[in-house]
Amino acid sequence: IQPQAKNPVDGQEFRDLEWGQLNFLHTTDNHGWHGGHLQEPQYSADLGDYISFVSHMRRRAHEKDVDFLVVDTGDRSEGNGLWDASDPKGMYTRRILQQLDVDILTTGNHELYNGTTALNEHLEMVPFFGDRYLSSNIDINWRGEWEPFANRSLKFVTPKMGFNVTAFGFLFNFTGNHPITRVKPVATVLEEQWFKDAIADKEVDLFLVAAHIDVHTLELQQIHDAIRAANPETPIQIFGGHSHIRDFKVFDEKSTALESGRYCETVGFLSLDGLAPEHGPKPKDGGAITTFRRYIDFNRPGFQHHSGTGGANFDTPEGLSMSKEITSYRQLLDLNRLIGCAPQDFSLMKDPFPGPHNWYSYLAETILPEMVRNPMRDSHPRMIFINGGSQRFDVFKGPFTYDTSFLVSPFTSRFMYAKDVEWNVATQLLDYFNNDASPYSASARAKGDLPPLDKHADYDDAKQPRNVMPGAQIPLGRRKKQKQKKRTLVKGYTTNDDFGHDGDDTVHEYFEKYPTPKVLQSNASFPADYATNPPPVVDVVFFDFIAENVADGLNAIVSRPDAWSRDMFEMYMGREDTLTKLILEFAAKEWGRDCV
Numbered sequence: 001i002q003p004q005a006k007n008p009v010d011g012q013e014f015r016d017l018e019w020g021q022l023n024f025l026h027t028t029d030n031h032g033w034h035g036g037h038l039q040e041p042q043y044s045a046d047l048g049d050y051i052s053f054v055s056h057m058r059r060r061a062h063e064k065d066v067d068f069l070v071v072d073t074g075d076r077s078e079g080n081g082l083w084d085a086s087d088p089k090g091m092y093t094r095r096i097l098q099q100l101d102v103d104i105l106t107t108g109n110h111e112l113y114n115g116t117t118a119l120n121e122h123l124e125m126v127p128f129f130g131d132r133y134l135s136s137n138i139d140i141n142w143r144g145e146w147e148p149f150a151n152r153s154l155k156f157v158t159p160k161m162g163f164n165v166t167a168f169g170f171l172f173n174f175t176g177n178h179p180i181t182r183v184k185p186v187a188t189v190l191e192e193q194w195f196k197d198a199i200a201d202k203e204v205d206l207f208l209v210a211a212h213i214d215v216h217t218l219e220l221q222q223i224h225d226a227i228r229a230a231n232p233e234t235p236i237q238i239f240g241g242h243s244h245i246r247d248f249k250v251f252d253e254k255s256t257a258l259e260s261g262r263y264c265e266t267v268g269f270l271s272l273d274g275l276a277p278e279h280g281p282k283p284k285d286g287g288a289i290t291t292f293r294r295y296i297d298f299n300r301p302g303f304q305h306h307s308g309t310g311g312a313n314f315d316t317p318e319g320l321s322m323s324k325e326i327t328s329y330r331q332l333l334d335l336n337r338l339i340g341c342a343p344q345d346f347s348l349m350k351d352p353f354p355g356p357h358n359w360y361s362y363l364a365e366t367i368l369p370e371m372v373r374n375p376m377r378d379s380h381p382r383m384i385f386i387n388g389g390s391q392r393f394d395v396f397k398g399p400f401t402y403d404t405s406f407l408v409s410p411f412t413s414r415f416m417y418a419k420d421v422e423w424n425v426a427t428q429l430l431d432y433f434n435n436d437a438s439p440y441s442a443s444a445r446a447k448g449d450l451p452p453l454d455k456h457a458d459y460d461d462a463k464q465p466r467n468v469m470p471g472a473q474i475p476l477g478r479r480k481k482q483k484q485k486k487r488t489l490v491k492g493y494t495t496n497d498d499f500g501h502d503g504d505d506t507v508h509e510y511f512e513k514y515p516t517p518k519v520l521q522s523n524a525s526f527p528a529d530y531a532t533n534p535p536p537v538v539d540v541v542f543f544d545f546i547a548e549n550v551a552d553g554l555n556a557i558v559s560r561p562d563a564w565s566r567d568m569f570e571m572y573m574g575r576e577d578t579l580t581k582l583i584l585e586f587a588a589k590e591w592g593r594d595c596v
């Protein structure tokens with residue numbers, strides 16, 4: 001099933017990009033979506049189109065005699081059939097990404113959850129990209145000793161303007177990584193001699209930080225502050241990620257951070273002016289940096305417009321062959337195989353939870369009770385817990401394909417259980433998980449286990465841009481503002497960041513975003529009168545991914561630190577019974593195949 005993408009932006013007049021001395025394209029958290037969005041025209045470009053776009057933007061930079069860098073900040077894996085359906089996972093994605101002309105890339109937490117994935121990233125991607133692949137705080141031990149996962153930092157001179165740039169690559173203080181890897185806390189690395197030497201180097205015109213870190217976090221503040229303390233005047237440009245949102249933070253007059261969404265929905269564009277090369281002429285206005293940022297929807301019309309090629313001359317031979325290669329891999333993996341017809345749209349956060357249009361509610365009320373079963377325990381009442389962040393994308397009414405199961409619920413978590421837990425203990429577990437004050441929240445963030453924030457700020461003209469530094473009436477650093485023209489709006493990202501709300505290239509119609517559960521509970525085989533006559537005990541069933549958190553929660557509830565531990569839990573279903581598989585089986589059984 002290949003729904004054809006109509007022109008995603010009829011009536012859209014694009015505002016041109018403001019180029020500077022140094023210009024960037026940024027992607028992050030693409031999570032395997034390199035084949036594009038087949039059911040969303042406005043994000044329908046694929047990696048082939050992006051390769052063509054990058055090629056044209058490099059050409060334009062050359063014509064303008066300015067510098068241009070392409071950056072990716074990780075989570076390239078997990079969350080699309082193109083990645084998850086191959087064996088080993090990511091086999092085709094790593095092959096296609098090696099054809100992307102990227103200048104600086106770093107590692108996300110999703111490259112590190114699974115040992116095979118981490119090792120393949122280290123053995124295939126790191127050597128291929130060489131010193132451009134930066135991991136300043138990750139090590140790997142696959143051959144008996146700890147060694148850097150990739151290059152720690154890179155100093156280079158930009159070809160046109162002769163800027164001396166020192167680049168780093170950081171991951172947030174992630175603790176959910178596979179044991180063959182280790183992630184050193186950012187604060188620890190900032191004290192290491194190699195880092196101190198790198199930021200002590202006075203022959204640097206710009207520090208570049210590629211970070212798989214949300215732009216509003218302690219770790220990123222620590223990195224900025226360490227570099228700034230050693231370099232009061234040197235510009236610091238940060239590219240963030242991980243929280244899957246479009247965002248932009250002003251740290252100070254010479255430092256900002258751009259975050260560019262997720263899932264091949266966004267390409268971030270950023271330009272800098274006013275940089276003073278070490279040996280070049282000093283800028284006339286005392287070194288003020290002018291910054292411009294724009295979030296470009298990942299579609300061909302936008303790429304064609306900004307590459308200055310229009311329709312006819314956009315596709316490069318490399319881009320065309322990449323698109324063909326992706327199509328062939330998708331066919332090889334049989335990703336378009338129709339499984340069933342989803343009876344309606346179900347969203348993760350575009351509709352209230354709980355509610356009739358919310359995917360979490362449909363899972364809790366319909367899919368999990370029917371599909372998460374153990375024949376030996378079927379008559380036993382059970383509570384089923386899954387982490388909210390395990391669900392990754394909306395379900396659209398109509399064709400639900402083999403690929404869709406990976407878009408929605410890609411992970412290989414299995415179901416474990418604690419047998420016969422007292423009712424009045426088990427009933428307190430959900431609050432332990434979802435109460436922000438509980439210890440779970442802190443450990444979940446460190447594990448990367450909070451549902452990706454997907455904050456779409458509202459389009460409130462009166463609303464001041466967030467985080468404007470106190471006393472600074474205009475965003476720090478000078479920026480190039482552009483007039484907004486009236487447009488026909490389609491639903492999409494509406495972003496309000498430290499530079500205001502003119503960042504989205506395609507002006508979208510705003511829509512409400514609703515909170516999602518940190519952890520979802522589903523009940524099954526409860527007696528009809530459970531509300532007035534609750535069963536004495538229930539089976540507590542859960543994803544192995546949160547097994548330690550379940551033990552911690554139960555122990556906290558009974559106030560005994562060692563009442564439960566992971567090794568006391570048993571498998572509830574088989575190793576092959578992932579939720580991906582269970583959803584496929586449900587869709588095949590319940591949803592019919594005549595998609596009207």
Ligand SMILES: Nc1nc2c(ncn2[C@@H]2O[C@H](COP(=O)(O)O)[C@@H](O)[C@H]2O)c(=O)[nH]1
Nearest residue numbers: 242387389390411413448449450451452545
């Ligand atoms: N149930 C599982 N959830 C997982 C697994 N690996 C990751 N996750 C969830 O992903 C997000 C983090 O994603 P990010 O793109 O924001 O970095 C987080 O909510 C995790 O819970 C897994 O194997 N099983």
Ligand SMILES: [Zn+2]
Nearest residue numbers: 029075242244
């Ligand atoms: Zn991500």
Ligand SMILES: [Zn+2]
Nearest residue numbers: 075108109242
């Ligand atoms: Zn991440």
